[in-house]
Amino acid sequence: MLHVGAARVKVTSLPASFPRDSKNxxxxxxxxxxxxxxxxxxxxxxLVADIDKISGLEQSKHTKMWKSRPQVVIENEMILGFNDGGLAELIEKERRWLNRKHVPELLWFGERSGVVLIRIHGFCFLCLDLHSKKIVRCFCSDRRMQYAK
Incomplete structure (x- = not known):
């Protein structure tokens, strides 16, 4: 049974420099x-993922204000190159065929472990360690792409 005490909600506004989708x-x-x-x-x-990188915009501990600029957590090139470039090679073939780039999907965050679950649609799931800023695990249907560090 779940017992919930008095609920508290805080609302905050992100700075104008925060990356947002365009209207088009x-x-x-x-x-x-x-x-x-x-x-x-x-x-x-x-955390914000786009076609080039995953970045993070942190709230200051003391002022509770958001920092003015996001910091890069990991470049997508580093994500794709984790297994001697094997994933990058597969995605590059599809990119040329479909003329598009992949934006990593940020699915889940483990607060205790500091791990973010990322999905590269159609290819694999990856675990990004926020502390080390490195990919630590990969789950792919293609056995050549299986990887654990």
Missing amino acids: NHPYNDHRYLLATASAGGNPVV
Whole structure:
């Protein structure tokens, strides 16, 4: 049975520099978002994925204000190159065929572990460790792409 005490909600506004989708819904302007924390029980961080990178915008511990610019967590080239470039090679073939780039989907965040579950649509699921800023695990249907560090 779940017992919930008095609920408290805080509302905050993100700065104007926060990456947002454009109104024309062009695929290269696509962003994916996930709320995480810098450490267990820590300050909120909004993770943003686009066609080039995953970045994070952190709230200051003391002022509770959002930092003015997001910091890069990992470049998509690093994500794709984790297994000697095997994933990058598969995705590059599809990119040439369909003339599009992939935006990683940010699916889930484990507060205690600091791991973010990422999906590269049609290819695999990856685990990104926010502390080390590295891919630590990959789950792919293609056995050549299986990887664990």
